[in-house]
Amino acid sequence: MIYIFWAIVAIAAIGAIIGAFRRYTRTSVWGLSVGVTFVAMFYTAKLIGKSAEYYVYIVCGVTAGVFLIATALFALVGKIIGNARESKRRFNSFAVQDELDEVNEFILNSVDKKNTSEYKKLLKRKKKLGRVKTGAGGVIDVIFGAVSGAANAGMGALAAACFLLIVADFTSGLIPYQQYTDFITPIINSGVWNHWGMKLAFDVILICILCGSFRVGYRAGICSMLVTLVILGLIGGAGYGSYIIASSDACAPFVTSISDGMLAALPEAFAQYKPMIATIIVTVVLFLILLIVIIILGIFLPKLVDKLRDSSVFMACDGVLGAIVLTAFVFGLLLAVGGILYGLGDSVDLTLLDEYMNASKFADCMYALNPFGEFFSNLVIQFQNGFGLAEQQ
Secondary structure (H helix, E strand, O other), rough: OOHHHHHHHHHHHHHHHHHHHHHHHHOOHHHHHHHHHHHHHHHHHHOOOOOOOOOOHHHHHHHHHHHHHHHHHHHHHHHHHHHHHHHHHHHHHHHOHHHHHHHHHHHHHHOOOHHHHHHHHHHHHHHHHHHOOOOHHHHHHHHHHHHHHHHHHHHHHHHHHHHHHHHHHHHOOOOHHHHHHHHEEEEOOOOHHHHHHHHHHHHHHHHHHHHHHHHHHHHHHHHHHHHHHHHHHHHHHHHHHHEEEEEHHHHHHHHHHHOOOOOOOOHHHHHHHHHHHHHHHHHHHHHHHHHHHHHHHHHHHHHHHHHHHOOHHHHHHHHHHHHHHHHHHHHHHHHHHHHHHHHHOOOOOOOHHHHHHOOOOOOHHHHOOOOOHHHHHHHHHHHHHOOHHHHOO
């Protein structure tokens, strides 16, 4: 377990170095937002306890609210640092402008006189003057960039480690390699994992997924999602429409012509299938023609969206809506998966999953405490009855 800990620390350190070079104003605040959100969720859940009547709604509400507030605050800090840094840079650039102009005149004179040594000296001096200092804002930008980079890399590494250890725990004893078992068993049986890991693993992963969905949705925007759905819908509609047209009386002569001509060489055993094959051929031809139009739309529609997103107001509204829609979709999907898994608990041995979920604080909101748990349980029962699985148990 100690090796995993130091691996996460090493990855966070690398992230800190990258963040320091990129600076806070150009580094994502995702890791910081996730970290603050997780801490707020953990202590809120611990404070109210799972026995509280509105536990799920309070925990989920605090998680969403803290993430939004933290993201907005960290972004605001980035704006303030960026403005301070740029203001100081402009001030210093004006302060050395006269000296730069003077150096430029000397450079031109050295070029006219073909004085190479003087020219090189003046270039070094100009380069030195061109390194405009950004003051305290620049220093803070670097420090905060390191912190943000470390948080991004650390949270990502932590989530990956939790996922791998969960998979290892669930597959323990199933993989027939003694070296693998010897390596994994001490980790999943360690006090650190049993006391902390099991309690935090699923929560870390799910919060990272949901916060990541918000970020991806904001960057993509609702319009990009709608364009994708429209294009997919057009492709599906083109396929169905092509079949309807090919099966209509208007295309009957073409179908007959293909059946009697192109397909005439087919063996007699396939004679009864000739009209169907001909219809499929006409369908494919019509679909390919319509697909060309859809491809053209698929090229120009995203460019139109990108053009609209040049407006900061449109981009903000588009991003917020995209973030809300994608996060809501992912959250609903997690509720469905958790509810179905919990519903299978009566017919499938999910003891280990139950242990993880009972120990968690956020993940259990989508499992045993799922507000739609009864619906999904009934859905599982209906599915089992429909396929005769209930009688086989």
